[in-house]
Amino acid sequence: MSNNAKDFIQERCKERAKEKDSSVYTNVSIRLDPKYALMLQSLSKEYNFSISTSFTDLIKQHLIDIAISLDEKDFKNIISPHDGAWFSSDSALKELQSEGIIQQTSFDL
Amino acid sequence: MNNEEKATARQDLVDSNSLGFKLVQHLEELRKGGEKPSKLNKKTMTATVKVNDEDLNFLSDLAKTFEVSRNYILQMLVQNDIKTMFSNISSDNVEIDQAILADGVDSAISEKGFKHEYRGKTWYWDTVQRDPDFGNPERAKGLLEI
Numbered sequence: 061m062s063n064n065a066k067d068f069i070q071e072r073c074k075e076r077a078k079e080k081d082s083s084v085y086t087n088v089s090i091r092l093d094p095k096y097a098l099m100l101q102s103l104s105k106e107y108n109f110s111i112s113t114s115f116t117d118l119i120k121q122h123l124i125d126i127a128i129s130l131d132e133k134d135f136k137n138i139i140s141p142h143d144g145a146w147f148s149s150d151s152a153l154k155e156l157q158s159e160g161i162i163q164q165t166s167f168d169l
Numbered sequence: 170m171n172n173e174e175k176a177t178a179r180q181d182l183v184d185s186n187s188l189g190f191k192l193v194q195h196l197e198e199l200r201k202g203g204e205k206p207s208k209l210n211k212k213t214m215t216a217t218v219k220v221n222d223e224d225l226n227f228l229s230d231l232a233k234t235f236e237v238s239r240n241y242i243l244q245m246l247v248q249n250d251i252k253t254m255f256s257n258i259s260s261d262n263v264e265i266d267q268a269i270l271a272d273g274v275d276s277a278i279s280e281k282g283f284k285h286e287y288r289g290k291t292w293y294w295d296t297v298q299r300d301p302d303f304g305n306p307e308r309a310k311g312l313l314e315i
Contacts, residue, residue, distance in 0.1 A: 102274050134234055
């Protein structure tokens with residue numbers, strides 16, 4: 061499989077998974093400046109992509125960058141309370157946990 | 170890993186070119202009393218995006234800490250992504266010409282009665298200014314001589 065075809069089908073699979081597993085996702089309305097909203101509509105039409113699912117992974121990646129860029133005080137307030145927590149889905153916090161930035165879950169069995 | 174080691178590991182991962190890093194800097198400025206970018210259009214348009222619930226809670230905590238709305242953070246992220254998407258349209262793509270797309274969107278902004286940003290910040294202007302000859306005084310001089 062060529063890389064382009066592989067990327068294409070992987071993206072479609074991800075989109076389908078998001079549609080299927082809607083219980084861990086919420087649709088959020090964002091107010092955008094018309095300049096950007098109209099460009100987004102145009103790009104979505106020309107490149108045939110779904111607006112709603114396209115930003116899910118982008119937002120997650122930005123949140124990872126945001127979390128690691130926070131100063132110590134803000135990091136302790138926002139991220140540290142999640143140390144040892146269990147994350148149910150493919151979220152930024154789960155990714156931070158697998159990177160060792162958030163303490164891993166520990167179960168007492 | 171103790172707290173100090175965790176902080177060092179985190180510092181190693183920081184990408185100062187990332188949008189996340191730049192947004193944190195912007196939010197810190199706002200918290201210190203800085204001003205939000207001015208709005209040209211009072212009216213906005215909405216876009217619906219699917220966000221992971223845990224990410225949404227994270228966004229809410231972030232918004233609370235920096236005393237802004239969750240929409241403001243999402244708006245900053247999504248608008249910057251749209252800008253990046255547009256600027257990365259391949260110039261080799263003959264079917265979707267960047268300048269034509271930009272012109273079409275600028276026209277739609279006018280048709281819907283929204284205000285344009287000043288000259289130099291419309292989508293079309295952003296596109297055409299990439300012409301290496303644009304603004305070249307030598308070229309302008311040559312044109313005047315003709």
